[in-house]
Amino acid sequence: MRTLQEHFRSLCVVEKQVPLFCTRKDGSIELLPYGADGRMVLKRSEEMESLMRGLGRELIRQYDAGQVRNDGILYMMHWCLDGEIIPLYIGKAETYGKMGENLSVNIKDLDKGDGKFGRWGYSYAYHLGDLSAATLSGHEHSKVTPKYKRWRDRLFCSVEKDVVCLRRPVYFFAMLWGEEQKSVWNEVSPTTLAFEEYLLIGLASREYGEFLLNQEGRDRSV
Secondary structure (H helix, E strand, O other), X not given: OOOHHHHHHHOOHHHHOEEOEOEOOOXXXXXXXXXXXXXXXXXXXXXXHHHHHHHHHHHHHHHHXXXXXXXXXXXXXXXXEOOEEEEEEEEEEEOEOOOOOOEOHHHHOOOXXXXXXXXXXXXXXXXXXXXXXXHOOOOOHHHOOHHHHHHHHHHEEEEEOOEEEEOOOOEEEEEEEEOOOOOOOHHHOOOOHHHHHHHHHHHHHHHHOOOOOOOOOOOOOO
């Protein structure tokens, strides 16, 4: 099995990473009004949106053509320190929905939507919606969860009057996952998207457990 850094180099993570958030000149994160109530949310960067919409539209094209070759999207939120990738969160958005044959709403929303957006949507129960609730004013207290309080405290160095400053730049990497992709565990390639996510989270929890925000799938022996 390759080390995580070897694997990240093989995937060209540094070359393909994009900023997760849209930031102002002073380094703070831009906010966006969202929903019927106009609540403020943390805005995704244009580069991140372009990346995810492109991947989602390819999966939609495959599904509509009846030729699905990819299990879905594998993604990672991370820091990059002196060329070393520090994984913060590893996840997936699968092509098929809960019924097993339908196109997932998480993928379908990537065409023109904003709420679900391959798990990175602005709606509640999605990453940026819930992170915004834990960070910004104007959200119901019931929408604030311990999980995203941890995200807030890991990512942001200060939050004052809805001015949110990053502790350091936060990057995002995403790719389609299918049989042609080489697993971090070479000997078992090819792997399903779900198994590859499991492998990466387990390795990341061993090597970067103090930083990793994933709670499920962690190696509990460390």
